[in-house]
Amino acid sequence: MSKEIVxxxxxxxxxxxxxxxxxxCEIRRTNKGLEFSACGDYNGSGGQCLAHIKSSNNxxxxxxxxWHKYHLNGMHALKxxxxxxxxxxxxxxxxxxxxx
Numbered sequence: 001m002s003k004e005i006v007x008x009x010x011x012x013x014x015x016x017x018x019x020x021x022x023x024x025c026e027i028r029r030t031n032k033g034l035e036f037s038a039c040g041d042y043n044g045s046g047g048q049c050l051a052h053i054k055s056s057n058n059x060x061x062x063x064x065x066x067w068h069k070y071h072l073n074g075m076h077a078l079k080x081x082x083x084x085x086x087x088x089x090x091x092x093x094x095x096x097x098x099x100x
Contacts, residue, residue, distance in 0.1 A: 016056035019043040036070040
């Protein structure tokens with residue numbers, strides 16, 4: 001599958017408990033359309049660490065919600081997603097949240 005990066009940006013901020021979060025975001029064009037991807041570094045952890053980041057303002061919360069809704073799913077928000085669900089189904093594929 002061919003992927004072309006259309007947009008990329010790194011966002012760094014301090015969360016509500018004072019830990020530094022660095023989120024690398026990309027929008028890519030794939031054979032199936034646009035795809036959003038995000039990966040982070042947070043308090044010594046890397047990768048899909050969004051469940052651990054404690055947002056300190058609305059912009060940080062929006063970024064985390066965007067990450068949770070759209071990461072690698074073809075820019076289609078998870079059906080039934082309300083920010084608290086443990087799982088959601090999109091076109092027959094299940095996505096799970098590993099939040100504590």
